[in-house]
Amino acid sequence: MKEKDGFSECPEQQVILYVEKEDGKYEAMQTGSFISANYLDDYFFKRNNLEKNLQSKIEKAEINAIEYYLVLEDLTVSELAARAGIMKWVVRKHLKPGNFSKIRDDAMKKYSNVFNVPVEEIIKRQSGNRK
Amino acid sequence: MIIGNYHHKMAAHCESGSITSLLNHAGMKITEPMVFGISSGIFFAYFHKMKSFAFPTFIVRNKPGQMRKNLEKRTGVKFYSKDFKTPEAGQTALDLLISKGVPTAVQVDMFYLDYVPSWERVHINVHFLVVIGKEGDVYKVSDSYFPNPVDLPVSSMNKARFAQGSMSPKGFIFYPEFVPRSFDYEKAIRRGIKKACFYMLNLPIPFLGIKGIRMFAKKINDWPSLARDTEHLSHEVMKINILLEDQGTGGAGFRFMYATFLQQASEIIGNPGLKDMARELMEIGDGWRELSLFAARIGKNRDLGPEKFRQLSTLLYGRADKEEEFFKRLSKTIK
Numbered sequence: 001m002k003e004k005d006g007f008s009e010c011p012e013q014q015v016i017l018y019v020e021k022e023d024g025k026y027e028a029m030q031t032g033s034f035i036s037a038n039y040l041d042d043y044f045f046k047r048n049n050l051e052k053n054l055q056s057k058i059e060k061a062e063i064n065a066i067e068y069y070l071v072l073e074d075l076t077v078s079e080l081a082a083r084a085g086i087m088k089w090v091v092r093k094h095l096k097p098g099n100f101s102k103i104r105d106d107a108m109k110k111y112s113n114v115f116n117v118p119v120e121e122i123i124k125r126q127s128g129n130r131k
Numbered sequence: 132m133i134i135g136n137y138h139h140k141m142a143a144h145c146e147s148g149s150i151t152s153l154l155n156h157a158g159m160k161i162t163e164p165m166v167f168g169i170s171s172g173i174f175f176a177y178f179h180k181m182k183s184f185a186f187p188t189f190i191v192r193n194k195p196g197q198m199r200k201n202l203e204k205r206t207g208v209k210f211y212s213k214d215f216k217t218p219e220a221g222q223t224a225l226d227l228l229i230s231k232g233v234p235t236a237v238q239v240d241m242f243y244l245d246y247v248p249s250w251e252r253v254h255i256n257v258h259f260l261v262v263i264g265k266e267g268d269v270y271k272v273s274d275s276y277f278p279n280p281v282d283l284p285v286s287s288m289n290k291a292r293f294a295q296g297s298m299s300p301k302g303f304i305f306y307p308e309f310v311p312r313s314f315d316y317e318k319a320i321r322r323g324i325k326k327a328c329f330y331m332l333n334l335p336i337p338f339l340g341i342k343g344i345r346m347f348a349k350k351i352n353d354w355p356s357l358a359r360d361t362e363h364l365s366h367e368v369m370k371i372n373i374l375l376e377d378q379g380t381g382g383a384g385f386r387f388m389y390a391t392f393l394q395q396a397s398e399i400i401g402n403p404g405l406k407d408m409a410r411e412l413m414e415i416g417d418g419w420r421e422l423s424l425f426a427a428r429i430g431k432n433r434d435l436g437p438e439k440f441r442q443l444s445t446l447l448y449g450r451a452d453k454e455e456e457f458f459k460r461l462s463k464t465i466k
Contacts, residue, residue: 030141
């Protein structure tokens with residue numbers, strides 16, 4: 001790739017690309033991320049829709065707040081179980097919409113650590129108290 | 132305390148960038164593409180169903196940690212490396228090294244790094260950065276993906292270093308403890324290239340190397356049936372662009388960086404054939420970039436009908452054919 005073809009304007013996210021300079025040498029070039037420069041608005045559009053969609057599913061009792069964050073953070077049940085240190089079958093049980101209130105405090109704390117979201121926020125998410 | 136003479140530099144990739152920076156700091160003059168090439172960093176693997184991935188994905192480099200190990204074998208560099216059972220032990224060891232003025236690479240889950248913008252934060256346990264200081268409860272960090280050193284609270288660092296799950300870091304640290312005055316570049320380059328060709332061409336596993344690119348080409352037609360909805364499919368298709376261009380590859384899924392390595396290697400060992408191979412790989416990389424731009428475009432336009440997936444598939448088969456031919460000739464060039 002020629003140097004001129006690699007350039008993107010994106011101060012928020014810089015990357016290094018290896019490009020062909022004018023003298024024919026291949027060297028590193030610091031530039032903006034192409035996808036962030038051109039498609040970040042689309043990422044946030046989809047992200048907002050996903051959040052709304054998942055919140056609406058919580059309200060309809062189709063999922064609970066644990067699954068909300070599981071999907072949002074692109075985790076699988078196996079991965080969440082491994083990260084939280086909770087047996088997979090127990091995670092599956094916790095994911096059932098009606099079982100949210102039965103999740104013990106220690107398990108909730110473990111989920112909170114993995115999701116990097118305070119326990120109170122997960123509970124608020126479940127009860128629909130969020131703005 | 133900040134390690135004053137540490138020179139922060141952006142790099143294409145976190146692992147090769149951290150290794151290069153640490154070696155440069157220890158007095159070894161070596162470039163990131165040379166580290167990447169000698170350690171046989173170039174690769175391809177497609178994962179259609181994995182317990183740890185919510186959607187099919189692929190990688191374009193060798194296994195995390197392998198670069199460091201291969202480099203040790205081929206250059207004589209020795210890295211001190213250690214993992215830990217508890218965050219307390221991990222923090223104590225790291226703090227001690229920093230207090231002694233030893234810049235230290237750590238393995239982390241990128242999701243817990245506060246300085247990373249929200250759209251880049253994903254649960255990936257194999258991000259590497261170099262800790263270059265500590266003031267109070269804040270580490271000073273040299274992360275190859277950022278133009279300047281950044282701050283990271285101790286609590287976030289511990290979370291990131293001790294995240295669990297697939298390929299969990301276990302507080303892993305490393306730094307060079309021995310750097311040879313010189314090494315046999317020609318031998319190291321030849322071994323690095325031969326192994327890379329072997330990985331790409333000869334692994335008898337259907338999702339690895341060139342076979343992996345072909346499996347990706349075949350299986351991508353199934354993606355629409357695996358997505359939750361159109362926006363999810365669009366997101367996953369656009370991630371092809373991120374994985375090839377953005378997620379620390381130097382462009383075109385490391386193909387541009389490997390081409391740079393071949394050009395540098397050609398000059399070092401006086402093999403003009405490698406220079407031609409470098410040019411060829413740059414052109415192959417242009418094809419990968421064309422593919423990733425196509426993926427971003429159809430994802431954004433939600434133009435995700437079967438015909439577009441067939442086009443993506445054709446482009447991937449094209450890359451597989453080109454790379455198969457390329458690596459066969461590269462292995463002959465280096466004999």
